[in-house]
Each structure stands twice: as structure tokens, then as C-alpha cells.
Amino acid sequence: MKERRKVTRKNLMAYTQVFDLYGVYLIGYLGDLTLQGAMVIGEKQIKENEEMTLAIELPELPDIAASRMTIPARVVWCQEDISPEYFNVGFEFKEVSPDQQTIIESIIDNYEFRRDTPDYRFRPSTGK
Numbered sequence: 001m002k003e004r005r006k007v008t009r010k011n012l013m014a015y016t017q018v019f020d021l022y023g024v025y026l027i028g029y030l031g032d033l034t035l036q037g038a039m040v041i042g043e044k045q046i047k048e049n050e051e052m053t054l055a056i057e058l059p060e061l062p063d064i065a066a067s068r069m070t071i072p073a074r075v076v077w078c079q080e081d082i083s084p085e086y087f088n089v090g091f092e093f094k095e096v097s098p099d100q101q102t103i104i105e106s107i108i109d110n111y112e113f114r115r116d117t118p119d120y121r122f123r124p125s126t127g128k
Contacts, residue, residue: 021053
């Protein structure tokens with residue numbers, strides 16, 4: 001499948017629940033996030049092009065008092081996860097307010113899974 005994403009996904013290391021606000025059910029947990037959308041890992045398959053309002057329970061964030069963010073979204077894709085009992089659901093945010101943008105950027109800054117290589121002063125095997 002050809003990659004159409006314009007912004008690199010930011011994988012997260014926060015246990016963040018995502019609900020359908022009006023259907024009042026747990027969709028799953030935030031897997032990755034950008035300013036344009038999110039991937040949620042859940043137990044239920046969701047039809048493409050379904051529109052819903054997501055209620056994202058926020059992890060602890062510096063300088064942000066909110067505990068939940070609601071945002072209108074559309075299901076762009078849904079596919080079985082590597083673990084067959086789960087589905088990965090790709091959402092596109094329909095509109096992002098300046099406050100929501102600040103929250104999303106804070107989540108990415110504070111909870112992005114980084115694969116940075118440590119800057120060791122010497123190699124453990126040689127001591128140099």
C-alpha cells in the first residue's frame with residue numbers, strides 16, 4: 001500500500017483511552033498521533049468513512065489542566081492488527097482548534113516513543 005501520509009507518525013508511550021463521545025463506548029487506545037489524525041488500537045472493527053466525535057482521555061501534561069479532548073474525526077482505514085484480536089483504526093481529524101493543536105503537540109512532546117541512540121562517552125566493551 002502506497003504511503004499517502006504527509007506528516008510522520010509519532011508513536012506514543014502513554015496509556016491513552018479513546019472513546020466515541022456520542023456512542024459512549026471505548027474505541028481503544030491511542031497508538032500514534034499527528035496534528036492531522038491518529039491511529040487507535042481497539043477490539044472492534046469500524047467502517048471506513050464513519051464520522052464520529054472522539055473523546056481522548058489526556059495523560060498528565062505540563063501546563064495543561066484539561067483531562068479530555070473531544071475532536072470530530074473520520075475513519076480513513078481499519079485493518080487487523082498483528083495480534084488478530086485487535087484492529088488498527090486510522091482517523092483523520094476534521095478540524096483542529098488552536099487549543100487542540102497545543103494539546104496534541106504537548107502529547108507528542110511528552111509521550112512520543114523515541115528511538116534515540118544514547119551518546120556514550122566510551123564503549124562499554126572497550127572502556128575507551
